Amino acid sequence: MPNKTNARQEISGAREELLRFAPVAEAVAILLKPHAEVVIHDLTTQTIAYIANNLSRREVGNSSLADLKDIGALDTDVIGPYRKTNFDGRQLKSITSVLRDPAGDPLGLLCINFDIAPIEAARDALSLLAAFQDGGAQPAALFRADWQETVNAAIADFLGERGLAASALAKDDHAALIEMLEQEGYFSIRNLVPYLSRLLGISRATVYKHLREARQTKIRKTMS
Amino acid sequence: MPNKTNARQEISGAREELLRFAPVAEAVAILLKPHAEVVIHDLTTQTIAYIANNLSRREVGNSSLADLKDIGALDTDVIGPYRKTNFDGRQLKSITSVLRDPAGDPLGLLCINFDIAPIEAARDALSLLAAFQDGGAQPAALFRADWQETVNAAIADFLGERGLAASALAKDDHAALIEMLEQEGYFSIRNLVPYLSRLLGISRATVYKHLREARQTKIRKTMS
DNA sequence: TCTATATTTGACAGTTTGTCAAATTCTCTC
DNA sequence: GAGAGAATTTGACAAACTGTCAAATATAGA
Numbered sequence: 001m002p003n004k005t006n007a008r009q010e011i012s013g014a015r016e017e018l019l020r021f022a023p024v025a026e027a028v029a030i031l032l033k034p035h036a037e038v039v040i041h042d043l044t045t046q047t048i049a050y051i052a053n054n055l056s057r058r059e060v061g062n063s064s065l066a067d068l069k070d071i072g073a074l075d076t077d078v079i080g081p082y083r084k085t086n087f088d089g090r091q092l093k094s095i096t097s098v099l100r101d102p103a104g105d106p107l108g109l110l111c112i113n114f115d116i117a118p119i120e121a122a123r124d125a126l127s128l129l130a131a132f133q134d135g136g137a138q139p140a141a142l143f144r145a146d147w148q149e150t151v152n153a154a155i156a157d158f159l160g161e162r163g164l165a166a167s168a169l170a171k172d173d174h175a176a177l178i179e180m181l182e183q184e185g186y187f188s189i190r191n192l193v194p195y196l197s198r199l200l201g202i203s204r205a206t207v208y209k210h211l212r213e214a215r216q217t218k219i220r221k222t223m224s
Numbered sequence: 225m226p227n228k229t230n231a232r233q234e235i236s237g238a239r240e241e242l243l244r245f246a247p248v249a250e251a252v253a254i255l256l257k258p259h260a261e262v263v264i265h266d267l268t269t270q271t272i273a274y275i276a277n278n279l280s281r282r283e284v285g286n287s288s289l290a291d292l293k294d295i296g297a298l299d300t301d302v303i304g305p306y307r308k309t310n311f312d313g314r315q316l317k318s319i320t321s322v323l324r325d326p327a328g329d330p331l332g333l334l335c336i337n338f339d340i341a342p343i344e345a346a347r348d349a350l351s352l353l354a355a356f357q358d359g360g361a362q363p364a365a366l367f368r369a370d371w372q373e374t375v376n377a378a379i380a381d382f383l384g385e386r387g388l389a390a391s392a393l394a395k396d397d398h399a400a401l402i403e404m405l406e407q408e409g410y411f412s413i414r415n416l417v418p419y420l421s422r423l424l425g426i427s428r429a430t431v432y433k434h435l436r437e438a439r440q441t442k443i444r445k446t447m448s
Numbered sequence: 449t450c451t452a453t454a455t456t457t458g459a460c461a462g463t464t465t466g467t468c469a470a471a472t473t474c475t476c477t478c
Numbered sequence: 479g480a481g482a483g484a485a486t487t488t489g490a491c492a493a494a495c496t497g498t499c500a501a502a503t504a505t506a507g508a
Contacts, residue, residue: 093354116354123354126347130317130340190412190495193465203487208466414464417496427456432497455504463496472487478480 014044014101018108021099022050028112029053035118040099041109055092055113091117151186151195174200178207179214187211238325242266242273242332245323252336253277259342264323265333273332316340375410375419398424402431403438411435 018040025038029052037055039048079096092113099108158177178196186192193211197204242264249262253276264274305319316337323332382401402420410416417435421428 119350119354123347123350126343126350130343130347188414190414191464204465205467205488206486209486212466415495428496429457429498430455433455436497449508451506451508453504453506455502457502458500460499461497463494465494466492468489468491470488470490472485474483474485476481476483478482 014107015042015049017101018042018049018099021108021110022052025050025052025110032114035115037113039111039113041111043106043108049108055115091115091120151181151189151192154181154184154186155199174202174206175210175213178210182211182214238331239266239273241325242323245332245334246274246276249274249276249334256338259339261337263335263337265335266331375405375413375416378405378408378410379423398426398430399434399437402434406435406438 021040025040029036029038033053036053038052040050041047042049077098077100079098081093081095093116094111094113096109096111098106099110101107155177158180177200181187181192181196193204193207197207200207245264249264253260253262257277261278262276263272266273301322301324305317317340318335318337320333320335322330323334325331379401382404401424405411405416405420417428417431421431424431
């Protein structure tokens with residue numbers, strides 16, 4: 001931390017430091033133009049410090065991101081890629097890198113949001129043409145012998161969408177994660193419950209409790 | 225089969241009948257040019273009656289196809305689509321229609337072989353670009369809540385590769401099917417064994433027997 | 449037809465699944 | 479920081495599922 005005269009100076013120092021990444025952001029945005037936006041978040045003020053190729057209609061100075069406290073707990077400096085939905089419904093593939101000061105404290109985030117909708121559309125068109133069956137041939141190849149990886153991928157996806165960090169997730173999230181897995185049908189995999197309970201560090205009984213709740217809300221939804 | 229007057233007439237009659245489909249074969253081949261070949265098989269002589277846009281380097285008069293006896297048992301007149309490998313390794317998407325005489329007896333087959341390699345290559349390139357993770361994100365989306373459909377797709381795939389028809393498969397095939405499912409990891413789906421035994425019309429015990437064998441050959445392979 | 453092989457049947461022990469009540473821990477509020 | 483209320487763990491349990499087995503039966507090939 002360079003100068004300590006007062007808080008305001010520290011903040012503007014952080015912003016200045018962050019803006020050194022602006023050309024990088026610009027370069028990435030141009031490379032992928034017009035499909036990607038690059039945003040630099042200032043963690044000291046919780047605002048947006050820079051935007052290249054604005055897709056999400058946010059502006060410099062806007063407050064950004066909800067929960068950033070968790071980032072300190074991160075083991076890596078790269079988060080994602082994870083899926084994000086733009087205000088207009090487009091699917092974005094997002095990846096975030098953590099920008100730290102010399103002391104190693106998180107200063108900001110550089111977030112690349114890549115609009116993959118057109119790519120997915122093209123891929124799907126080709127898929128359809130190449131597909132056997134009515135389009136259902138791929139699962140066979142993609143259903144891994146190693147179902148744990150499949151589950152892990154689903155969990156990683158979930159974590160990516162919500163914020164982050166592997167094992168350090170609040171117990172409120174457990175219920176949501178389990179509900180998601182249930183809705184995607186993962187519990188017809190053998191031994192998933194004990195595996196999950198070990199993974200999340202909670203008891204089997206709790207997993208079953210969340211499961212029961214998830215199934216009941218599902219029923220409620222079905223009836224309404 | 226260089227035969228007597230009687231038979232020869234019958235045979236040439238069949239061929240003539242089949243050649244009426246030649247323009248259709250030609251038209252399909254031209255539509256998909258240069259990616260598809262269309263072959264008309266003569267079932268009465270087990271030879272090739274016509275080829276449009278030859279990809280597989282076979283020629284008219286060549287003997288064709290190994291097992292055609294099964295076709296009589298078919299419930300539909302369209303077989304596939306199923307995957308086929310060309311002599312040069314290219315993957316072909318094949319679909320076959322049965323050509324019958326007015327009495328309803330199978331006379332020939334019209335087989336369309338579509339080279340999907342370039343399409344798959346393009347799709348995969350796009351997939352990679354759109355992919356989350358290192359390419360393993362899709363299973364999550366493709367792992368259906370309805371695992372039965374996933375299994376059915378795998379089985380249908382298997383059936384397509386070997387020849388055909390749903391429930392009418394020899395018991396030798398059971399072992400192969402189960403081995404395939406085991407190797408792809410499908411038996412970590414709950415209740416798969418009873419489901420399969422019902423589906424194949426064999427007993428649970430037999431399924432387990434095949435499973436045991438499949439697992440032992442796997443071990444043998446692993447050790448060698 | 450007879451023999452050798454494979455399948456079915458029914459029974460069984462071992463696991464896994466899902467639920468429960470009591471004991472414990474956690475989380476608020478005061 | 480003490481205590482009420484909620485959530486979680488623990489350990490136990492019945493029910494369901496898994497995998498194996500031996501005897502009875504069916505099937506295929508000589």
